[in-house]
Amino acid sequence: MNSKIWLSLPHMGGNEQRFVKEAFDSNWVAPLGPNVDNFEEDISLYLKEDSYVAALSSGTAAIHLALILLRVQPGDEVICQSMTFSASANPIRYLGATPVFIDSERTTWNMDPAFLEEAIIDRLAKGTKPKAIIPVHLYGMPARMDEIIAIAKKYEIPIIEDAAEALGSSVSNKKCGTFGEIGILSFNGNKIITTSGGGALVSKNSEYIKEATFLATQARDAAPHYQHSKIGYNYRLSNICAGIGRGQMKVLPLRIDQRRANFFFYRNELSDLSGISFLEEPEDFYSNRWLTTILIDPNMGASREEIRLRLEQENIESRPLWKPMHLQPVFKGFPFYGHGVSKELFEDGLCLPSGSNLAETDLERVVNCLQKVYRK
Numbered sequence: 612m613n614s615k616i617w618l619s620l621p622h623m624g625g626n627e628q629r630f631v632k633e634a635f636d637s638n639w640v641a642p643l644g645p646n647v648d649n650f651e652e653d654i655s656l657y658l659k660e661d662s663y664v665a666a667l668s669s670g671t672a673a674i675h676l677a678l679i680l681l682r683v684q685p686g687d688e689v690i691c692q693s694m695t696f697s698a699s700a701n702p703i704r705y706l707g708a709t710p711v712f713i714d715s716e717r718t719t720w721n722m723d724p725a726f727l728e729e730a731i732i733d734r735l736a737k738g739t740k741p742k743a744i745i746p747v748h749l750y751g752m753p754a755r756m757d758e759i760i761a762i763a764k765k766y767e768i769p770i771i772e773d774a775a776e777a778l779g780s781s782v783s784n785k786k787c788g789t790f791g792e793i794g795i796l797s798f799n800g801n802k803i804i805t806t807s808g809g810g811a812l813v814s815k816n817s818e819y820i821k822e823a824t825f826l827a828t829q830a831r832d833a834a835p836h837y838q839h840s841k842i843g844y845n846y847r848l849s850n851i852c853a854g855i856g857r858g859q860m861k862v863l864p865l866r867i868d869q870r871r872a873n874f875f876f877y878r879n880e881l882s883d884l885s886g887i888s889f890l891e892e893p894e895d896f897y898s899n900r901w902l903t904t905i906l907i908d909p910n911m912g913a914s915r916e917e918i919r920l921r922l923e924q925e926n927i928e929s930r931p932l933w934k935p936m937h938l939q940p941v942f943k944g945f946p947f948y949g950h951g952v953s954k955e956l957f958e959d960g961l962c963l964p965s966g967s968n969l970a971e972t973d974l975e976r977v978v979n980c981l982q983k984v985y986r987k
């Protein structure tokens with residue numbers, strides 16, 4: 612049996628252990644320390660736009676805190692892209708608020724601005740003004756932020772930009788994560804860079820970062836004893852994990868090149884197969900190509916599931932595109948605005964192995980397997 616090819620694995624750059632060792636040598640294993648400060652600064656310098664950054668224990672924690680910063684209360688409504696990973700929407704429910712899901716459009720697979728506006732108009736007519744909008748840059752492809760921001764401004768609703776999958780992606784050279792009132796990043800093990808687990812909250816508004824940091828460290832008031840006037844959370848990134856992050860930031864541009872090279876390799880080798888198509892970047896859009904995704908035309912000889920199983924037989928991991936939230940049992944009954952694009956993408960779409968540490972022979976094995984499906 613050939614060795615297993617995974618969808619997306621961690622890929623260390625070489626300097627991570629140096630920063631982790633520094634933390635050990637100075638016994639700065641805990642609490643917060645220089646690695647956390649430096650990691651935040653590295654991210655801020657990378658994103659530009661005068662971004663302030665709070666390093667947190669996960670991207671999910673960052674979304675939870677973002678909603679708290681925007682004063683989301685039980686019974687409030689929060690608009691969220693339907694086609695995403697569940698962590699975009701779960702924190703809405705942590706707060707007892709109601710998610711309102713929006714369908715995808717075909718040029719980016721992300722939030723459809725037309726349905727976003729339709730939803731806002733309809734929610735306002737029903738007497739509730741949504742408290743926030745959560746667009747997502749899925750698989751690294753930026754959402755149509757110009758249109759989404761124009762609508763958000765028109766109705767004065769803040770944006771929480773879920774850039775968990777899109778560190779390094781940009782629109783007109785402006786980095787994803789810097790478009791919303793608040794941006795969130797993830798450094799989970801499968802993302803383009805990892806701290807073994809972690810996330811960040813990003814904002815131009817330093818008050819948000821101050822409050823997020825306060826809430827993330829148990830909301831301790833200034834006093835010699837433990838004094839609290841707010842409910843707090845234990846959501847900070849450790850100084851050890853931040854050391855891994857500092858090493859990873861050094862290779863982020865290289866990781867983006869490597870992930871994009873995977874995409875171009877697959878596209879070059881497979882674009883002559885009429886059953887398979889790729890998502891191109893709209894003009895001025897730049898995707899980090901975190902995962903290479905394909906659409907499979909089921910009328911051209913094989914369904915998405917047949918192809919996934921063929922890859923699995925050859926010990927190659929692939930995964931259907933994320934199942935939209937409005938089709939998930941746990942979010943049954945919540946409002947949805949759209950006409951089925953995200954459902955179609957889920958049915959026909961597949962994520963191919965996309966790690967930056969894949970060898971060309973690995974990519975060739977994937978390509979050969981797909982070619983065999985169509986040349987039987």
Ligand SMILES: *Cc1c(COP(=O)(O)O)cnc(C)c1O
Pocket residue numbers: 668669670671672695696698699747773775776796797798799809810
């Ligand atoms: C990974 C991910 C998250 C959550 O990040 P964690 O660090 O795993 O908590 C949120 N949104 C999207 C779109 C993600 O892919």
